[in-house]
Amino acid sequence: MKADKNIVCFEVARHANKIQIKAAVEKMFGVKVEEVTTATVHGKKRRVGKSIGHKPDWKKAYVKIKEGEKKIEFFEGM
Numbered sequence: 001m002k003a004d005k006n007i008v009c010f011e012v013a014r015h016a017n018k019i020q021i022k023a024a025v026e027k028m029f030g031v032k033v034e035e036v037t038t039a040t041v042h043g044k045k046r047r048v049g050k051s052i053g054h055k056p057d058w059k060k061a062y063v064k065i066k067e068g069e070k071k072i073e074f075f076e077g078m
Contacts, residue, residue, distance in 0.1 A: 006065040008072050014040070014059045021061045029072050035064040 012021055018036040025033050039062075043055035065072065
């Protein structure tokens with residue numbers, strides 16, 4: 001399971017590369033990143049009546065946190 005391996009998934013900008021994602025996560029959450037894997041998710045086709053369109057493509061990043069680092073808590077202050 002990804003939680004056991006210290007892997008967190010984020011939705012990121014489509015033009016962001018792995019180096020930029022790693023720097024942003026390290027700066028925002030104060031942790032050391034071991035590895036970043038990205039995947040582009042293609043938008044689904046949608047139909048409203050006769051019109052056919054599609055949702056936009058988006059990118060997600062799987063970020064692996066180094067061993068011994070604290071876990072990223074999204075809802076700490078709630």
